[in-house]
Structure formats: C-alpha cells, structure tokens
Amino acid sequence: MYCFIVNKSSGSGRAKKIAYHIENTLQEKCIRYRILYTRQPNHATKLVQEMVQKKEVKAIIAVGGDGTVHEVINGLVGSDIPLGVIPAGSGNDFCRGMGIPLQYNKALERILKDERKVIDVGRINDKFFATIVGVGFDGQVAQETNNSQNKRVLNLTRMGSISYIINVLKVLLYYKPTSVDLHLDQKLTTHQNVWLIAIANSPFYAGGMMICPDAKNNDQLFDVCIVKGISRWKLLRIFPSVFKGKHIYHSCITTLKAKELNITSNVPMTAHGDGEIIGTTPFKIMIIPSTLTVL
Numbered sequence: 473m474y475c476f477i478v479n480k481s482s483g484s485g486r487a488k489k490i491a492y493h494i495e496n497t498l499q500e501k502c503i504r505y506r507i508l509y510t511r512q513p514n515h516a517t518k519l520v521q522e523m524v525q526k527k528e529v530k531a532i533i534a535v536g537g538d539g540t541v542h543e544v545i546n547g548l549v550g551s552d553i554p555l556g557v558i559p560a561g562s563g564n565d566f567c568r569g570m571g572i573p574l575q576y577n578k579a580l581e582r583i584l585k586d587e588r589k590v591i592d593v594g595r596i597n598d599k600f601f602a603t604i605v606g607v608g609f610d611g612q613v614a615q616e617t618n619n620s621q622n623k624r625v626l627n628l629t630r631m632g633s634i635s636y637i638i639n640v641l642k643v644l645l646y647y648k649p650t651s652v653d654l655h656l657d658q659k660l661t662t663h664q665n666v667w668l669i670a671i672a673n674s675p676f677y678a679g680g681m682m683i684c685p686d687a688k689n690n691d692q693l694f695d696v697c698i699v700k701g702i703s704r705w706k707l708l709r710i711f712p713s714v715f716k717g718k719h720i721y722h723s724c725i726t727t728l729k730a731k732e733l734n735i736t737s738n739v740p741m742t743a744h745g746d747g748e749i750i751g752t753t754p755f756k757i758m759i760i761p762s763t764l765t766v767l
C-alpha cells in the first residue's frame with residue numbers, strides 16, 4: 473500500500489487539489505493507497521512514525537513542498553521504507569535536485585515505476601534535512617518568508633519564489649554580518665563579517681537558487697558556501713548570479729566540502745533546514761551517508 477501524506481496548506485492549497493487527482497488516478501489503476509492529511513505543523517513526522525510500523529506500507533509519499541518533505545523524512549529516516557514526493561509547494565527544491573518532475577502526474581508515474589535511488593541525508597542538531605541548511609542571512613530570510621503574507625498571495629499565482637526574493641531585499645536592509653567559529657571536519661577556523669553559511673546536500677533552495685551548484689546527494693559530503701567580507705550593496709549586485717550558480721567565482725565566496733561542521737557565533741544566527749526554521753547557533757551538522765531510498 474502507498475501511503476500519501478498531504479499538507480493541504482502547501483502551495484496555498486495546491487496540494488489538496490493534487491491529492492484529489494492522485495486519488496482518481498490510483499483508483500483507475502486499482503492501486504492500494506491511503507491518504508493522510510496533516511492537521512498542523514510537525515504532524516507529518518508523527519503520521520510517518522506511525523505508518524512505518526505497519527507492514528503493508530510500501531512507500532511513503534510526501535505531497536507538498538520542501539517543508540513537508542522535511543517533516544516526512546524526520547519520521548522516515550531509520551526505516552527502510554522508500555520516500556516518494558509529489559511536488560505541490562512553492563519551492564519544490566528537493567524535487568528539482570532529484571530530477572523529480574514538477575508536474576504531479578509525471579511525479580506519480582515515476583513513483584509507480586519503482587526505480588530506487590539511495591541518497592545521503594544531513595542532520596542538524598536533532599533534525600534531519602534533505603536539501604540545504606542555511607545559517608545567518610538565509611535563516612533570517614526563511615523566518616521572514618515563513619511569516620509573510622506575500623508568500624501566501626504569490627503562491628496562489630504560482631509565484632512563491634518571488635516572495636523569497638522580496639524577503640531577501642528586506643533582510644538585506646537590516647541584517648548585520650557577524651564573526652563565526654567553524655569546526656570543519658575537526659579543523660577550527662574563525663571567519664569575520666559572515667553573512668551566511670549554506671551547507672548543501674543538493675544544489676537548490678528558495679525555489680531554484682543554485683547556492684551550491686556542485687552539491688550531490690550521493691557523494692557522502694556536504695558542499696559548503698560561505699559568504700563573508702562583502703558590503704550590503706555588493707551582495708545585492710552579485711545576488712542575481714546565484715540563480716545560475718555563478719556567484720561562487722566572486723572573491724567574497726568560499727566553497728568547501730565537509731562531512732561534519734560545528735558552528736558557533738557570538739551573536740545568535742538563525743538556521744533553516746529545507747526552509748523550516750531549526751533554531752539559533754550553536755549547530756552540529758553531519759552527513760548521514762546512503763540512508764534514504766527515494767523513488
């Protein structure tokens with residue numbers, strides 16, 4: 473039996489409509505399924521923890537955006553049940569990184585083909601993440617985006633990633649870069665005037681920004697991108713280059729690879745994982761190699 477976890481609020485209601493179409497297709501094909509709707513934030517994790525106990529569950533399918541994928545993997549990692557994703561959010565960066573079609577019917581076809589891929593997953597403090605953790609400026613933008621009304625309005629017109637850009641500009645006006653101690657695979661370095669540190673298991677976040685263009689989710693390594701020592705206005709000037717991953721050639725960008733990072737800062741820095749707020753520094757981040765099977 474396929475178990476679908478649907479976040480009706482994803483994509484400002486798009487997931488609910490998609491779930492209706494999925495149900496029709498599965499009935500036509502006489503495929504056994506169960507659809508469970510989340511009732512509030514973090515409910516998806518609890519639902520998955522219950523479902524993985526059941527022998528008849530063949531796969532768990534997240535129907536939503538990256539936040540839903542995040543909550544689902546936090547209940548799924550550790551079991552050997554595969555994950556499927558039907559993209560129905562505003563960003564859908566997990567699907568973009570995996571090459572999962574962004575049209576729900578094609579994504580469903582791919583799930584039913586049962587071709588499996590095993591990927592690494594990241595862990596930040598006590599949470600797992602599938603795509604990227606963003607610390608500092610990014611965390612602040614995620615916080616503003618998740619709280620903002622404009623995301624809801626823009627989602628309705630399928631322009632959710634514009635909301636992210638609006639909040640980048642807003643945070644750019646007030647964010648103060650800070651000094652950071654970074655233990656990277658046990659080696660300590662101190663960085664001044666840090667705007668953000670992105671720790672990536674896959675290239676995309678925020679609806680297609682290629683912050684770590686070379687990140688691979690099966691190489692057992694994170695790609696790390698540190699942005700530091702740059703003025704507000706220069707940062708604004710190089711910002712558009714992130715959509716093509718060309719920002720990495722700028723002198724204010726440091727790129728590294730690592731399996732484990734410890735991040736501390738004298739001023740608290742906020743982090744998101746898969747777009748969901750994790751908390752503030754300190755952070756312990758590690759790669760969990762080859763741990764999640766994806767359809």
Ligand SMILES: Nc1ncnc2c1ncn2[C@@H]1O[C@H](COP(=O)(O)OP(=O)(O)OP(=O)(O)O)[C@@H](O)[C@H]1O
Pocket residue numbers: 479480481482483484510511512513514515536537538539540541543560561562563564565627632747748
């Ligand atoms: N029933 C619910 N009601 C309200 N919020 C919910 C519910 N179920 C889950 N959530 C929350 O909805 C938030 C957004 O979900 P999700 O990320 O899937 O959609 P999105 O924001 O539209 O897409 P994306 O992250 O790809 O931009 C998550 O933080 C999740 O905790």
